[in-house]
Amino acid sequence: MYRSLRKLQEDLREKRTTAREITLQYISRIDSNKDLNAFLEVFEESALSAAQKIDHKIASNQPLGKLFGMVIAIKDNILYKGHTSTASSKILTGFISPYSATVIEKLIAEDAIIIGRTNCDEFAMGGSNENSYFGPVKNPFDATRVSGGSSGGSAAAVAADLCFAALGSDTGGSIRQPAAFCGVTGLKPTYGRVSRYGLIAYGSSFDQIGSFTNNVEDAALILEVISGGDEYDATCSQRSIPSYAAKLQEDKKYKIAYYKNAIEHEGVDTEVQQATLNTIELLKKRGHEIVGIDFPELDYIVPAYYVLTTAEASSNLSRFDGVKYGYHAKEAKDLESTYKLTRSQGFGKEVQRRIMSGAFVLSAGYYDAYYSKAQKVRRIVSEKTRQTLEEYDFILCPTAPTPAYLIGEVSDPVTSFLGDIFTVQANIAGIPGISLPLHNTASGLPIGIQFMAGRWQEEKLLAFSHSLMNS
Numbered sequence: 001m002y003r004s005l006r007k008l009q010e011d012l013r014e015k016r017t018t019a020r021e022i023t024l025q026y027i028s029r030i031d032s033n034k035d036l037n038a039f040l041e042v043f044e045e046s047a048l049s050a051a052q053k054i055d056h057k058i059a060s061n062q063p064l065g066k067l068f069g070m071v072i073a074i075k076d077n078i079l080y081k082g083h084t085s086t087a088s089s090k091i092l093t094g095f096i097s098p099y100s101a102t103v104i105e106k107l108i109a110e111d112a113i114i115i116g117r118t119n120c121d122e123f124a125m126g127g128s129n130e131n132s133y134f135g136p137v138k139n140p141f142d143a144t145r146v147s148g149g150s151s152g153g154s155a156a157a158v159a160a161d162l163c164f165a166a167l168g169s170d171t172g173g174s175i176r177q178p179a180a181f182c183g184v185t186g187l188k189p190t191y192g193r194v195s196r197y198g199l200i201a202y203g204s205s206f207d208q209i210g211s212f213t214n215n216v217e218d219a220a221l222i223l224e225v226i227s228g229g230d231e232y233d234a235t236c237s238q239r240s241i242p243s244y245a246a247k248l249q250e251d252k253k254y255k256i257a258y259y260k261n262a263i264e265h266e267g268v269d270t271e272v273q274q275a276t277l278n279t280i281e282l283l284k285k286r287g288h289e290i291v292g293i294d295f296p297e298l299d300y301i302v303p304a305y306y307v308l309t310t311a312e313a314s315s316n317l318s319r320f321d322g323v324k325y326g327y328h329a330k331e332a333k334d335l336e337s338t339y340k341l342t343r344s345q346g347f348g349k350e351v352q353r354r355i356m357s358g359a360f361v362l363s364a365g366y367y368d369a370y371y372s373k374a375q376k377v378r379r380i381v382s383e384k385t386r387q388t389l390e391e392y393d394f395i396l397c398p399t400a401p402t403p404a405y406l407i408g409e410v411s412d413p414v415t416s417f418l419g420d421i422f423t424v425q426a427n428i429a430g431i432p433g434i435s436l437p438l439h440n441t442a443s444g445l446p447i448g449i450q451f452m453a454g455r456w457q458e459e460k461l462l463a464f465s466h467s468l469m470n471s
Contacts, residue, residue, distance in 0.1 A: 001025065002022070002164060003215065004214070004215060005069070005070055005164070005217070005218050005221065008022070008164070012058060012068070013058065019052075019055050020055055022069065023051040023071055023113055023115065024048070026115055026162060026163055027047070027115070030115075030116070030162045033160055033162055035138065036137060036138045036140060036143070036147075037119055037134065037135055037136065038119060038137050038152075038162055039073070039116050039117070039118055039157065039162065040116075040117050040119050041083075041084060041116050041117050042115060042116040043080075043117075046083070046114065047071070050114070051113055054068050054111050054113070064111055065112070066110045066111075066221060066224070067221065070164050070165060070218075071112075071115050072113065072114060072115065072163060072164060072166060072167065072222075073116055073154060074154075075153065075167055076088050076118060076120050077120060077124055077199060078167055078169070078199055078200075078209065079097040079104070079198040079199075079200070080101070080117070081097055081098065081100040081104075082096065082097070083117070084117070085097045085200065087124070087200045088122050088131075088132040088133055088134055089122045089123055089133050089347065089351070090327055090345070090346050090348070091322070091326050091327045091342070091343070091346030092320070093326060094326065095325050097198075102195035102197045102230045102233070103167060103194060103195065103198070103199075103209050107167075107226065112225075115163050116163075118137075118154045118156075118166060119135075120132060120149065120150045120151055120168075121150035122348045122350065123200065123202055123313070123351050124150040124174055124200075125350050126150050126350055127148065127150070127174075127419045127420060128146040128149045128410065128416065129147050129150065129153065129178070130146060131149070133348060137153045138156070139156065139181060140160040141444060141445055141446060142444075142445065144406055145181075146407055147182055148178030148181035149177070150169070151166075151170070151174045151212070152181075154166035154167065154168040155175075155179050155182040155186065155212050157212075158182070158184045158214065165213045165214075165218055165222060167209060167222075168186070168211070169202075169208065169209050170188040170209075170210050170427065171203050171206045171207050171208075171309060172206060172309065172420045172423060172427050173400075173420045173422075173423025173424060175188050175210045175212065176188055176399050176434070177399060177419065177435070178212075179212055179399070179435040180435045180437070180448025180450075181400065181446065181448075182404075182446060183437040183446030183448075184213065184214060184437060185215060185434065185465075186210065186211075186435040187213075188426060188432060188433045189208055189209075189227065189432050189458055190208075190237075190430060190431060190432045191206070191208050191235070191431075192235050193208070193223075193227050193237060193239075193432070194208060194227055195230035195236045196208070196209065196235065197230055197233045202316065204235075205308075205312065206427040206428075211223065215469065216248065216436075216462055216466040216469055216470075217466060219462065220244035220248060220466070221244070223458060223462075224241060224243065227241045239456065242458075242459045244459055244462050247462075247463055248462060249463070251467045252463075253287045253289070254393040254394060255391070255392050256283060256291070256393060256395070256396050256451075257291050257392040258291075258293070258396040259292075260292040260294055261296070262298060262397045262398070262422060265298070265401065267421065269403060271441045272398045272401060272447055275439035276396075279396065279438055279449050283396075283468075290396075291392070297377070297381050297384060301377070301381055301424050301425055302421055302424060303377075304374040305424040305428060306357070307357075307361050307373075307374035308371070308375065309358075310355070310361065311361050311371055313355060313358050314358030314359045315362075317347075317351070320347075321343065322338050322339070323335075326346070329341035378428050381425065381429060382429045385431065386454070386455075389452075389453065389454040393464075394451045394452060394464065395425075396451055397422045397450055397452075399422060399447075399449060402419070403445040403446070403447055404446075423450065425452065426452050429455075430455060431452055431453060431455050432455075432458050433453075434450065434451055434465050435449070435450050436450075436465055438468075451464070
């Protein structure tokens with residue numbers, strides 16, 4: 001299958017293939033790889049209809065969109081009008097969206113083909129894709145291992161060539177971590193760069209939509225398309241959109257910081273540690289200035305992140321009650337039993353845990369002890385990150401402390417939470433981050449290396465990443 005949109009579009013223009021043929025090939029691959037559990041539904045009818053329109057445009061020499069022919073999957077928490085969306089939860093059983101997310105409208109306007117919705121941790125809550133109501137997504141490199149989460153289905157789908165690219169959402173690492181586990185490129189933009197309208201909310205001040213691709217150029221092109229202001233999302237920036245894909249060829253020397261205490265952290269796998277050190281040496285050889293610095297707040301960011309996101313989740317998920325749409329407990333007799341039974345039966349254990357944790361930290365007796373303190377930590381981390389990125393162009397660290405682990409291996413919530421130790425900083429500070437598939441373990445499992453840049457610095461981050469991956 002195609003690994004570059006440039007090559008795919010060249011073949012379409014030269015009539016070597018058709019959008020319909022490409023779409024049918026992906027549909028066939030999805031069907032023959034059902035055991036990965038990456039897709040929850042294939043939008044065969046609408047995808048083939050979109051492909052037919054593109055083929056007609058090509059045949060009649062009509063103008064084509066930037067993404068024409070790109071077969072792209074969407075995480076099951078991004079709404080697509082007339083299609084089912086469940087956030088991989090029982091509580092949204094049968095919900096068909098009455099409108100499309102802004103990112104979906106932008107993709108379609110540029111002639112992308114939406115092929116289906118991918119499995120994810122329920123309401124994007126998890127780091128392994130084991131919390132889905134529909135079962136875990138298996139890693140294409142080793143089916144006994146997790147794909148990462150929460151956007152594991154999207155990452156696995158791209159890695160296994162079940163689609164050309166995919167969208168996911170990143171609240172604390174949910175694009176970058178599964179990208180690292182599955183050996184693809186995962187980009188989380190600056191908070192506010194991409195509209196969240198039509199994204200089923202988890203933590204509204206953290207959530208951001210981004211992409212999974214096989215190369216940086218395609219990630220840049222997708223970001224170019226889905227970015228920009230949106231009247232339906234007040235947190236979405238009105239800043240102009242750079243031509244990300246056109247400016248990838250800049251090859252500059254940068255000043256890059258890495259956290260010494262991150263690499264030396266006791267939870268970091270030895271192969272991940274060595275891969276990070278190898279990346280540092282590689283960058284030095286290429287003329288970049290690499291400086292080791294300390295980040296003493298490292299051990300505080302995960303607790304602060306989970307206090308804040310669970311608080312926001314407890315509010316956001318209050319709308320799912322079995323009254324208006326989705327799952328409704330049949331044995332409910334009145335309004336109170338409807339709420340209690342529907343929510344206890346409809347939500348999985350991890351979602352229930354986070355809702356209750358969020359309600360607890362927001363309660364009158366504990367607000368100052370937990371939520372207020374976590375907000376202060378967020379401010380300190382954001383300020384420290386800003387100061388660091390004023391002095392350095394990028395921050396380098398492992399994407400995840402370990403390679404993909406075995407399905408069922410991690411059952412303790414705290415251990416699972418610590419898997420986000422290197423990714424949550426970007427969400428807390430609202431900055432962009434990218435995971436690049438730079439290394440593999442001795443057994444062949446992918447290892448991702450993460451680079452973070454200052455707010456609105458995607459152009460620089462993408463150009464550097466493109467240079468690193470192609471030199």
